[in-house]
Amino acid sequence: MKNIIHYSALILLLFITSCTNSQNFKSVAVTEFKSALEKNPDAQLIDVRTPGEYAGGYIKNAKNIDWNGSNFDTQVAALDKNKPVLVYCLGGGRSKKAAATLNAMGFHEVIELDGGYLAWSKTLPEANATWKGMTKEAYATLLTSDKVVVIDFYAEWCAPCKKMAPYLEKMNTELADKVIIHRIDADKNKSLFNALGYQGLPVVLVYKNGKETFKKSEFVSEEELRKAL
Secondary structure, eight states, X not given: OHHHHHHHHHHHHHHHHHHHHHTOSEEEOHHHHHHHHHHOTTOEEEEOSOHHHHXXXXXXXXXXXXXXXXXXXXXXXXXXXXXXXXXXXXXSHHHHHHHHHHXXXXXXXXXXXXXXXXXXXXXXXXXXXXXXXSOHHHHHHHTOOSSEEEEEEEOTTOHHHHHHHHHHHHHHHHTTTTEEEEEEETTTTHHHHHHTTOOSSOEEEEEETTEEEEEESSOOOHHHHHHHO
16 A cells, blocks of 8 residues: 555656646747847857758857757757756747757756747848748749649648648649649748748648638648648
């Protein structure tokens, strides 16, 4: 009986500790994140996106440590645990996981950018002043067609996007006489993506006669898309 009570108490303690640790980093909006950077000149700013994403634009003085890289833990272990760590990714998903990991590793102050680099670029357009990728005019031209137009904003690192790619390619071939599917890499067209006000990926839109008839900012199944057509 004592062993059972002891085991139950241990499980409860582990559960409480886990819940506490999961909340031990701050997730803040752009303005507060920017303020934290200004107040802590010695803070360690970490961009956990891929090197390719980082090359397309990043917050000044950020160090790139890829969350999906094989040596993420090794690289962050070299950081100073007593200094604040500010972390961000593209939309916030990877950075929240990274922040939780940093907290578990013993970093005393971890601040995560809610909404990621997309929110930063949208809120502080001066930080991303140079337009990169497809223009708004070119994008508008894509929507003008006598066929049904499907727009799929994706990224190479996006798991739902990868899952959707095979059926989109199949549909593009099968329905070529009625439908045009345009897949647009959000990383290579950040300026357009931000200007349109999108944040998470994937983003799937359907246009008929130039008018938007379907929009979803998350995974879309083949069945759901076919119904939208």
